[in-house]
Amino acid sequence: MDLTTGEAPDSQVTAAIAAASTRLDQWTDDHFEPENALTLDLDGRGRPKLFLPKRIRALTSISFKLSDATFLAQTYTPAYEMISSVAGSAVDISGMDYIEIVPGQIMGNGLSVWPQGPKRVRIVGDFSWPSTPDRIKEAVAVLVWFRFKRSFEDREADQVAMPDGRVFQLRRSEPSGISEVDRIVADYSRAGALAI
Numbered sequence: 001m002d003l004t005t006g007e008a009p010d011s012q013v014t015a016a017i018a019a020a021s022t023r024l025d026q027w028t029d030d031h032f033e034p035e036n037a038l039t040l041d042l043d044g045r046g047r048p049k050l051f052l053p054k055r056i057r058a059l060t061s062i063s064f065k066l067s068d069a070t071f072l073a074q075t076y077t078p079a080y081e082m083i084s085s086v087a088g089s090a091v092d093i094s095g096m097d098y099i100e101i102v103p104g105q106i107m108g109n110g111l112s113v114w115p116q117g118p119k120r121v122r123i124v125g126d127f128s129w130p131s132t133p134d135r136i137k138e139a140v141a142v143l144v145w146f147r148f149k150r151s152f153e154d155r156e157a158d159q160v161a162m163p164d165g166r167v168f169q170l171r172r173s174e175p176s177g178i179s180e181v182d183r184i185v186a187d188y189s190r191a192g193a194l195a196i
Contacts, residue, residue: 008148020143024136027175029190030055031128032136040123046116050123052097057086058126062099064108065120072108079105089130093188099123139184146178 085095
């Protein structure tokens with residue numbers, strides 16, 4: 001699936017890769033590139049479990065607000081447990097990530113639940129996949145190739161033959177309309193995840 005600079009200048013390919021990656025993130029409710037030292041300000045629900053909108057690989061710090069004041073650092077780590085869908089390089093595709101206050105433990109200022117209200121909990125850590133899966137890279141490449149190489153006639157066809165001999169079925173009812181990409185989306189979909 002080669003593209004020449006005449007068919008697609010580097011700046012356009014870079015923009016197309018970013019757009020295809022964003023679409024795949026939206027279709028799967030996930031993000032496939034590592035996000036390190038990321039800060040998330042989350043709504044507290046007044047419950048012991050705080051579900052995270054992203055996969056968490058490492059937790060650097062937790063802080064929270066009891067009112068509209070500044071964030072208070074949570075330093076007593078036995079008070080909570082991080083549950084992650086990422087274990088080293090292995091990822092539980094449908095897994096949910098959360099931080100739970102351990103039953104019987106109390107966090108700062110006597111809390112046994114996360115403070116309730118908008119943007120009351122700040123989580124700093126490393127999030128998302130440790131590296132982009134090869135099949136996601138393939139889906140991005142196919143989407144970019146289709147963006148630049150398909151002729152008008154191809155856009156009206158029910159299938160398209162790739163230069164390497166593979167044939168992709170086109171369907172209008174699935175997210176991309178490209179059978180191989182749609183299979184990858186289905187395989188990597190994180191149904192029910194909390195996205196931000």
